[in-house]
Amino acid sequence: MTEVPSSRIAGKVRVRADIATMQPYSPTASLEVFAAQLGIPAERLIKLDANENPYGPSPGARAALVALSAAHIYPDPEARALRALLSDYVGVGAEHILAGAGADELIALILQLFIEPGDAVINAPPTFSMYAFDAPLAFGRVVDVPRRADFSLDVEGIEAAARESGAKLLFLCSPNNPDGSLIPPQTVERLLELPLVVVLDEAYIEFSGAESLAPRVPQTPNLIVLRTFSKWAGLAGLRAGYGVFPREIIAHLWKIKQPYNVNVAADAAARASLAEQPHLRANVERLIAGRERLERELAAIPTLHPYPSRGNFVLCRVTGMDAATLRRRLAEEHGILIRHYNTPRLRDCVRISAGTPAQTDALLAALREIGRSSEVSETSEL
Ligand SMILES: Cc1ncc(COP(=O)(O)O)c(C=O)c1O
Incomplete structure (x- = not known):
């Protein structure tokens, strides 16, 4: 995809101006x-x-893929069986869990839920690039508050940016991709005092030796925790992730998610993985x-x-x-x-x-x- 595509389709219909000029991920x-x-x-x-x-995947996940018999039937839109197992794994009620085609899908879905044109989203680079990539696609305005030289968060900078921009969302990644640093839980607590929703991406938490903050979500109305099967469970190619959401947020996400977002192969392999911890x-x-x-x-x-x-x-x-x-x-x-x-x-x-x-x-x-x-x-x- 090196050629710059025309922004006019068949010489008539224009694609969105911002997409016409954007750099591809x-x-x-x-x-x-x-x-x-x-x-x-x-x-x-x-x-x-x-x-x-x-x-790679666990032996049971490989066997589940080989034995897959219902690829011609749509998956359960609520991924009930998987969410019940995740409830035990994460330690929160299944009603707080939404599964997705990787954590990536949930990042886009969260932005779609909150962002209206021009709303600010705080990002703390260097970090996982999908937050800044997806935000403008959802018409959000990215406000960068760079991390310090040691990759720790500039907490005062984030607080000031939140005040000035009125941001609705703050994306945090812990351990942070690309450097691997953890955000201390007390820092997350402090940032939760801000009038915005904190999206804490814990894609790598299983490698960290630290406690996940997911169990805090049910009592914390402005905290979302994202997790995935891509890393610890070796299922990156299948696209299986999930988010842990407060009740008030998940109720709206159910309305807007694609009905069959978790495919049957990913669902089967994810369930088998949870049985082989x-x-x-x-x-x-x-x-x-x-x-x-x-x-x-x-x-x-x-x-x-x-x-x-x-x-x-x-x-x-x-x-x-x-x-x-x-x-x-x-x-x-x-x-x-x-x-x-x-x-x-x-x-x-x-x-x-x-x-x-x-x-x-x-x-x-x-x-x-x-x-x-x-x-x-x-x-x-x-
Ligand atoms: C911090 C972080 N979050 C999310 C993802 C994507 O996760 P998934 O494969 O579940 O979409 C990655 C993948 O590299 C990542 O580094």
Whole structure:
């Protein structure tokens, strides 16, 4: 999709002016697309660019997908069976839970529910990019309050922005993508005093060792917590997420959600995952160990400076070499995919997802080799 499309359809009907001029979101590609681009077979690629879970679905979830018998029947619009299981997993009544096609769908739905043209939405970048991507599509105005140098929230800045803009929504991410820092619960409590709805995205909470704030939702009328099966349960490709909502908010969401938003395969795999928590928990522990190893071993490479993370990924500042070049060389020379951000704040950073021990071995060997060869080429240029 490199061609700029015409804003007039058949020379007559114009698409929305803001969409005609907007930049497309550039999500990660599939293994097959990377394989074709790089000329490396998909099975030899190591994909550490999207915080996916390399251990994949649990055996029961795989079996549920194989045994799927009702793909020709629409799913339960209320996803009742899944929500009943989630109620036990999260520790809140099922009446507070809405399932979606990934947490992504719920982000868009929340914006659709609250935002009228020009309403402000507070965002705290660097953070997960979908909040700022979806808000204008819902006619919202994004008010950025950048995080501090250590990625902690600028709480006073958010309070001032809320007062000045009259924002209706504040998006918070904890652990934060891309750096992995946690927001202390007392900070969330303080921000809940603001006259707005706090959307707390806990996509990575299972890797953090911290308590989810989801159980607080029923007593907190302006708190929404988003969670997903994409990361801890290895179901990113199936699109299964959920939100925990106060009663007054969920009542309106039921009216506007697409009736069959959770497909039968995602629903079956998500339910099977909840029945196999010890297996998935063991994989989460492996990924936490993988993240800790990455933090340690990346720090031992002189050009790399990892930030402490509580997610299944590590953000790393790169010195002595262009971070985009590092990403490109890992991909082209070693078939290892990591994430680089083309934004002023993160241009010298890469984000690396925790992988299996073998994937981490390959990554570290490749990083050392690139380090050595760039030292050689720098000396030979002198
Ligand atoms: C912070 C955060 N929230 C939500 C998502 C998307 O979750 P889902 O796959 O459930 O749509 C991601 C995916 O990377 C994420 O990093």
